[in-house]
Amino acid sequence: MSECIKVLNELLVDTFNDILEIEQRALQSGSFNDISVTEIHTIHAIGMYIPRTMTEVACSLNITLGTLTIAINNLVKKGYVQRQKSQTDRRIVNIQLTKKGKLAYRVHKKFHTDMVKATIKGxxxxxxxxxxxxxxxxxxxxxxxxxxxxxxxxxxxx
Known part of the structure; x- marks a missing residue:
């Protein structure tokens, strides 16, 4: 294996692992210490403004509807997400962020923005x-x- 490939591999693996670790630490030490990195990514997939169906969010995250249902149940209990039946079709359940969920979304987005700005600085x-x-x-x-x-x-x- 060439030295370049070896170095790039180490950098990619280390960076990926570091990002996950830093995100988890930031969540644990901040106002959102009751949610995991997986849950904050679910919040991010739901988005800020438009209610989404469970199927849409599951597809965005590349997970099954059953896996998402468990995550959403936990986020509803914690006050980050709310469910709402569709006005046009009562069989459809939309999910959207609560005020607390939107705040978590903004904090997470800022984390990523700061990370990217630090990456390209200079x-x-x-x-x-x-x-x-x-x-x-x-x-x-x-x-x-x-x-x-x-x-x-x-x-x-x-």
């Missing part, structure tokens, strides 16, 4: 472009290799 526009292109290639590889949907549009619209 880079030239050309270096930023190279970093973006490289990460896009990595993202496309993972999505195509494991048949995951691409969320680049969703990410760029947040």
């Amino acid at each position: 880079l030239t526009e050309e270096e930023e472009g190279i970093l973006v292109k490289s990460l896009e290639k990595l993202n496309v590889f993972f999505k195509s290799k494991y048949n995951l949907k691409t969320n680049l549009k969703e990410i760029s619209n947040e």
